[in-house]
Amino acid sequence: MPGRARILLWSAVIALLILLPPVAEALKQTFYIDLLRRVMIFAIAAASLNLILGYGGMISFGHAAYLGIGAYAVGILAFHGVDSGWMQWGTAIAASAVVAAVIGAVSIRTSGIYFIMITLAFTQMLYYLGMSLEVYGRDDGMRIKTHSQFWGLIDLADPVSFYYLVLALMLASLYLVHRLANSRFGMVLRAAKSNEARSRAIGFSPYLYRLAAFVIAGALCGLAGALLANHTAYISPDFMHWTRSGEIMFMVILGGIATTAGPLFGAFTLLVLETLLAGWTEHWQVYLGPLLILSVIFFRRGLAGILPGARDA
Amino acid sequence: MNLALVFEQLLNGVQFGVMLFLMAAGLTLVFGIMNLVNLAHGSLYMVGAYLAVSAIQWTGNYLLGVLLGLAGTLLVGMLVEVVALRTLYERDHLDQVLATFGLILFFNELVAMIWGRTALYTELPSWLEGHIEIFSGSRYPLYRALVIAVGLGVALGLWYVVTRTRLGMLIRAGASNRTMVAALGVNIRLLYTVVFGFGAALAGLAGLMSGPIYAVQPGMGELILIQVFVVIVIGGIGSIRGAFVGALVVGIVDTLGRAFLKPLLGTVLSPTAAEAAGPALASMLIYLLMAVVLALRPEGLFPSRGT
Amino acid sequence: MSGALLEARGLRKSFGALRASDGIDFDVLEGETHAVIGPNGAGKTTFISQLSGDLRPDAGSIRFSGEDVTALRAPARSRMGFARSFQITSIYREFTALENVALAVQAHAGHSFRFWKPARSERALRDPARAILDEVGLGARAEVIAANLAHGEQRQLEVAMALATKPRLLLLDEPVAGMGNDETQRMVTFLASLKGRQTIILVEHDMDAVFSLADRISVLVYGRIIATGSPQEIRVNAEVRRAYLGEDA
Numbered sequence: 037m038p039g040r041a042r043i044l045l046w047s048a049v050i051a052l053l054i055l056l057p058p059v060a061e062a063l064k065q066t067f068y069i070d071l072l073r074r075v076m077i078f079a080i081a082a083a084s085l086n087l088i089l090g091y092g093g094m095i096s097f098g099h100a101a102y103l104g105i106g107a108y109a110v111g112i113l114a115f116h117g118v119d120s121g122w123m124q125w126g127t128a129i130a131a132s133a134v135v136a137a138v139i140g141a142v143s144i145r146t147s148g149i150y151f152i153m154i155t156l157a158f159t160q161m162l163y164y165l166g167m168s169l170e171v172y173g174r175d176d177g178m179r180i181k182t183h184s185q186f187w188g189l190i191d192l193a194d195p196v197s198f199y200y201l202v203l204a205l206m207l208a209s210l211y212l213v214h215r216l217a218n219s220r221f222g223m224v225l226r227a228a229k230s231n232e233a234r235s236r237a238i239g240f241s242p243y244l245y246r247l248a249a250f251v252i253a254g255a256l257c258g259l260a261g262a263l264l265a266n267h268t269a270y271i272s273p274d275f276m277h278w279t280r281s282g283e284i285m286f287m288v289i290l291g292g293i294a295t296t297a298g299p300l301f302g303a304f305t306l307l308v309l310e311t312l313l314a315g316w317t318e319h320w321q322v323y324l325g326p327l328l329i330l331s332v333i334f335f336r337r338g339l340a341g342i343l344p345g346a347r348d349a
Numbered sequence: 350m351n352l353a354l355v356f357e358q359l360l361n362g363v364q365f366g367v368m369l370f371l372m373a374a375g376l377t378l379v380f381g382i383m384n385l386v387n388l389a390h391g392s393l394y395m396v397g398a399y400l401a402v403s404a405i406q407w408t409g410n411y412l413l414g415v416l417l418g419l420a421g422t423l424l425v426g427m428l429v430e431v432v433a434l435r436t437l438y439e440r441d442h443l444d445q446v447l448a449t450f451g452l453i454l455f456f457n458e459l460v461a462m463i464w465g466r467t468a469l470y471t472e473l474p475s476w477l478e479g480h481i482e483i484f485s486g487s488r489y490p491l492y493r494a495l496v497i498a499v500g501l502g503v504a505l506g507l508w509y510v511v512t513r514t515r516l517g518m519l520i521r522a523g524a525s526n527r528t529m530v531a532a533l534g535v536n537i538r539l540l541y542t543v544v545f546g547f548g549a550a551l552a553g554l555a556g557l558m559s560g561p562i563y564a565v566q567p568g569m570g571e572l573i574l575i576q577v578f579v580v581i582v583i584g585g586i587g588s589i590r591g592a593f594v595g596a597l598v599v600g601i602v603d604t605l606g607r608a609f610l611k612p613l614l615g616t617v618l619s620p621t622a623a624e625a626a627g628p629a630l631a632s633m634l635i636y637l638l639m640a641v642v643l644a645l646r647p648e649g650l651f652p653s654r655g656t
Numbered sequence: 657m658s659g660a661l662l663e664a665r666g667l668r669k670s671f672g673a674l675r676a677s678d679g680i681d682f683d684v685l686e687g688e689t690h691a692v693i694g695p696n697g698a699g700k701t702t703f704i705s706q707l708s709g710d711l712r713p714d715a716g717s718i719r720f721s722g723e724d725v726t727a728l729r730a731p732a733r734s735r736m737g738f739a740r741s742f743q744i745t746s747i748y749r750e751f752t753a754l755e756n757v758a759l760a761v762q763a764h765a766g767h768s769f770r771f772w773k774p775a776r777s778e779r780a781l782r783d784p785a786r787a788i789l790d791e792v793g794l795g796a797r798a799e800v801i802a803a804n805l806a807h808g809e810q811r812q813l814e815v816a817m818a819l820a821t822k823p824r825l826l827l828l829d830e831p832v833a834g835m836g837n838d839e840t841q842r843m844v845t846f847l848a849s850l851k852g853r854q855t856i857i858l859v860e861h862d863m864d865a866v867f868s869l870a871d872r873i874s875v876l877v878y879g880r881i882i883a884t885g886s887p888q889e890i891r892v893n894a895e896v897r898r899a900y901l902g903e904d905a
Contacts, residue, residue: 153578161636168629239734239763325455
């Protein structure tokens, strides 16, 4: 019965994530709190990409754009003295949604390789924009002096509180994407990915549904960007670098494309692997590259393909 | 802003354009024929630049170094095709993007391991230094003029190969009908390897010519690759003619934008505003151009027929 | 001729030098089964694709119950009451048979900007979908992934999806192509059961199927309709025999 494996898997994952901070503190290994928080922030970004890439079949190679916009929204507002997290995060989400609407409106008219190249190119444009923003540190980026403030409800400067907030938001994001993917809306997206001609023949016009999904994904990734800015207390154009887009994409694939828990598994796998390799050798990318190629060739279904209960988790 | 300066920048734009074309031609051929999205095309550009730098130092002879660099990139390209990319032809674009992304990480780091992360510059031999006088009062660096000439020569040669030769016929047939070419008894695997190696050599040529003009450093390939994407989107994928026109347009627009947008804005905005907005707008210019072209012609200026 | 549901006038479509449709005039009456036959390469699929809105004709017009639909694309025509099956089976292979049909129901149940409720458990989609699967004889296979259905079942599923949109006009592009004898017989029986309550354009190679189902037959050769008439008239038409059956007259 797949349902039981699924419940077991989720219970184990959530329990481990809840238990991590006290255990790590007891063992004086607070580094892991930081690492897992980062993993979960990227899991949100990957979940948002999974909505359009995994379920919608839109190969966006520019998803880091929204990470950057979310982060810059926080950083720029903080720079001008606006500390309110409500304002900052609200702006992050809204700005990402607006940019996603513009990029989506142009790129979804195309398909296949055009779509890949256009999303990549637009993100590169935003990257160069960040590189040329004199006031906000150009290519050096800038520090954010204060964390987002939420009327004293939660203190993001405390690593553990922030960790639990990220955990809650990540679970909510995974659940959101899960609900979206299985709703009527999600079925239209998945159907259009599966067979566009058939969809059109039974009366669906996929464009607006795809655009809506693109905007939702952008907004959700904007939230991840706002979290990332608080996580690093720093913003830089590097958040929008095209390799970042590639990494988010790999998280989706490694975890298992079009699965609910895949983005979390994928983010975990990739970031932990990077951390391990980087701790071992300066030239870790020489090893990571071929590993990724091998995973594409031989490990196409991702972790969800081998973990019991993860396929439909 | 005098006329000679405008003219010089225009030529710089053409020079950048022909380099974009060398890149775009290989990428668009490989896509058109093998249906392969190769993000690692920029890595071959980088490999070409590094191999040439080393070969020139090693042989002490510029021309010999260039030839060795070209041959080396050709071999690296064919090796990559045989080892990694061959298995990807039947896969979807997503897999191709991901796998070639892995290749980029590998090549960038490998280059950093061998040559270090600091930028290198190619020394020009004395006979390539100096200027030529195009009309009185307008001097242009000899080397850049040579780059333009080589680029245009390659463009002409490509046009001839693709439209007038048996190889070109096979290439065009392969693009539209794989099984037919196979039925003609042509070894399609070998054809693909040769075409890929040829595209790699063109990228390597662009890379090694860039050596004396731009910095040779890890990651240099991706900077130009994304601009090449813009070229292909504007020109229409699979079309050599589109790649040529797109490359020149992008090269000229980008170069003129960087040179003149700031002073132009200065005439309507305050100097500080122009100082801030000029570079930002200049770096975004080609992407805006791409968006406009797409809005008007989603298939690019020269959509290729059949595919 | 009163009661023409669909009228095509002067349809032209070229691909390069090939004139796939070379001035086609064509009518379908309300309630009839109108078959289109013709040799391979006669332009049958090009023709039906223009009717369904998947291809835009170079010239000519298409009217559907009095309205000009020439400029409408496939999704809009589907919402007006067109439904088509494809020559090469076109279904959602990763989805179950039931989900396939439920999607077709959903496409005609208002907009789909409904983001929260799981679509699979919506009775408003499931129940009608199940009823249609029962009707076409796939009721027992509802939960099977479409890719795992037998070829004949996949063709049946495609027809079920078309019916789920409650079409006023059914365009069937070779519905029995590639089927075995038993499967063909079942499909023909089923299509015969639709006769009278469903208007059908049937493109088909299987002459037994065509002559047992069609009220009228049009013969398409090199992008032109060379004859239209009852099965009996077509059977004896000399021009048809010459052009199509390759007989010496």
